[in-house]
Amino acid sequence: MMTAHLLPNDENIKRGDDDYFSLAFARIENHYFVNKGFFPSDSFLLDNVDKIRHINTTIVQGRYDVCCPMMSAWDLHKAFPEADFKVRSKLSVEYDAAAYNLDAFGLSCSVFICMQSLNHGD
Structure with a gap:
């Protein structure tokens, strides 16, 4: 599921009403962002593009x-x-x-x- 849409998406809005789904999705997404995408630095890809x-x-x-x-x-x-x-x-x-x-x-x-x-x- 994606949560960001340029245009409203009724199907995903309805999925957001499911507390179990919303909590699971939020936990996964927050874990990813709190850990900075699991990269050692914000510029990791640019710093290592030669590889x-x-x-x-x-x-x-x-x-x-x-x-x-x-x-x-x-x-x-x-x-x-x-x-x-x-x-x-x-x-x-x-x-x-x-x-x-x-x-x-x-x-x-x-x-x-x-x-x-x-x-x-x-």
Whole structure:
């Protein structure tokens, strides 16, 4: 479940009414954030990009992502210019506007295309 949407999502609002689910989700998410994503520092990925520079990489960012700022993806791309950089930006009310996670149809299509490209060595 994602909790941040560009547009209201009635299904997830209803799921939030379930106290058991809400508590479990909050505990997992808070554990992740309190532990800073389990990275030793805020700049860990940027500081260690040389370790992955040899890997064929595509950075996919949702243009309307309300949780992860575009600047984070852009900073990674500047540090890792060999990586392909894609911004999914087609606004579609029925497909959650290429927002935060793979539930957003546009974003999942972009990730699928990238995966197919890696699979076929394109």
